Amino acid sequence: MSEHSSQDIDALIEMMAKLPGLGPRSARRAVLHMIRKRALLLTPLADLMQSVAVSARECLNCGNIGTSDICGICASEKRATGMLCVVEDVADLWAMERTGVFKGRYHVLGGTLSALDSVGPEQLRIPKLIDRVDSEGISEVILALNATVDGQTTAHYIADQLEGRVQLSSLAQGVPIGGELDYLDEGTITAALNARKQI
Amino acid sequence: MSEHSSQDIDALIEMMAKLPGLGPRSARRAVLHMIRKRALLLTPLADLMQSVAVSARECLNCGNIGTSDICGICASEKRATGMLCVVEDVADLWAMERTGVFKGRYHVLGGTLSALDSVGPEQLRIPKLIDRVDSEGISEVILALNATVDGQTTAHYIADQLEGRVQLSSLAQGVPIGGELDYLDEGTITAALNARKQI
Numbered sequence: 001m002s003e004h005s006s007q008d009i010d011a012l013i014e015m016m017a018k019l020p021g022l023g024p025r026s027a028r029r030a031v032l033h034m035i036r037k038r039a040l041l042l043t044p045l046a047d048l049m050q051s052v053a054v055s056a057r058e059c060l061n062c063g064n065i066g067t068s069d070i071c072g073i074c075a076s077e078k079r080a081t082g083m084l085c086v087v088e089d090v091a092d093l094w095a096m097e098r099t100g101v102f103k104g105r106y107h108v109l110g111g112t113l114s115a116l117d118s119v120g121p122e123q124l125r126i127p128k129l130i131d132r133v134d135s136e137g138i139s140e141v142i143l144a145l146n147a148t149v150d151g152q153t154t155a156h157y158i159a160d161q162l163e164g165r166v167q168l169s170s171l172a173q174g175v176p177i178g179g180e181l182d183y184l185d186e187g188t189i190t191a192a193l194n195a196r197k198q199i
Numbered sequence: 200m201s202e203h204s205s206q207d208i209d210a211l212i213e214m215m216a217k218l219p220g221l222g223p224r225s226a227r228r229a230v231l232h233m234i235r236k237r238a239l240l241l242t243p244l245a246d247l248m249q250s251v252a253v254s255a256r257e258c259l260n261c262g263n264i265g266t267s268d269i270c271g272i273c274a275s276e277k278r279a280t281g282m283l284c285v286v287e288d289v290a291d292l293w294a295m296e297r298t299g300v301f302k303g304r305y306h307v308l309g310g311t312l313s314a315l316d317s318v319g320p321e322q323l324r325i326p327k328l329i330d331r332v333d334s335e336g337i338s339e340v341i342l343a344l345n346a347t348v349d350g351q352t353t354a355h356y357i358a359d360q361l362e363g364r365v366q367l368s369s370l371a372q373g374v375p376i377g378g379e380l381d382y383l384d385e386g387t388i389t390a391a392l393n394a395r396k397q398i
């Protein structure tokens with residue numbers, strides 16, 4: 001792509017293509033779209049990125065991403081103390097938060113235990129979680145980890161560490177709302193059957 | 200999304216979600232990824248966008264997007280004069296250019312004729328195309344418009360305007376390389392059959 005566009009435009013396309021969910025083709029489309037909507041998209045995006053690059057930080061307490069050292073959730077007095085929801089990732093925290101149902105606070109692990117990638121408890125803010133359980137007087141820990149092998153391994157490890165000190169729970173497994181049995185895997189159907197509820 | 204992240208981060212996610220190919224979920228993923236790779240992605244992207252926002256412009260001659268008033272292709276002395284390839288969009292020009300096969304120059308229409316959206320020849324740089332055919336001594340015009348109804352309508356209109364003045368051609372239609380007949384529409388198969396080549 002030497003003659004058809006400038007170095008900066010090429011470099012922008014190449015960097016956009018590194019974002020998750022974008023490839024070379026969609027990066028080209030996005031860049032052309034931004035150039036066409038320069039005042040509405042390209043300039044404001046550049047400004048916002050600059051400002052987020054300066055201000056974004058991890059909450060020192062829970063690991064959420066925000067613009068202060070202690071995130072809005074940890075700082076809010078409206079959130080119930082005593083309850084912690086443990087999630088793998090900031091994206092999972094945001095997903096939980098969109099439901100608006102959980103009123104406690106969070107703890108973001110930053111991944112899952114993995115022997116292959118040599119990720120141990122120390123890499124995962126698990127020591128910090130155990131600290132918080134003691135120092136914040138937590139009585140219930142909800143393990144909202146992904147229903148994957150790594151997620152469940154990590155949940156078991158944490159449950160072992162906290163056993164006897166707090167009430168532990170994990171998210172229910174079963175048929176998703178709107179889910180059709182024919183399209184579900186056998187594991188999910190088995191879990192839903194075993195956890196059947198009397199009506 | 201009030202408590203879980205800052206205003207700037209929310210605004211960045213909302214604006215990223217406006218890019219073609221991205222939605223709210225992929226915008227969130229992209230923004231989290233960028234924040235994690237701040238020095239490698241977020242800051243350089245902000246800088247590149249700022250610089251492209253300032254420098255990007257349409258080539259006054261062909262409509263390609265670059266960083267000078269006359270694009271690299273129009274300015275290059277290596278490109279054959281006398282041959283013009285007419286495309287709908289800058290993305291199409293870049294797609295042609297990636298093949299490296301066409302050695303002439305381009306003319307970007309900026310869309311297709313459309314009675315519904317009241318897009319006439321004046322909105323499409325068609326007058327400029329006719330000017331160029333005369334002033335640049337063009338002998339062959341390749342109509343590389345998309346094989347859609349609008350694209351073909353536009354191609355017919357341009358062919359009418361230029362008839363008798365230049366040699367006109369359009370891209371061949373047929374089975375794409377790697378294409379399987381079973382997955383092709385009847386129109387494509389019909390076109391490929393009618394344009395069959397003796398071997």
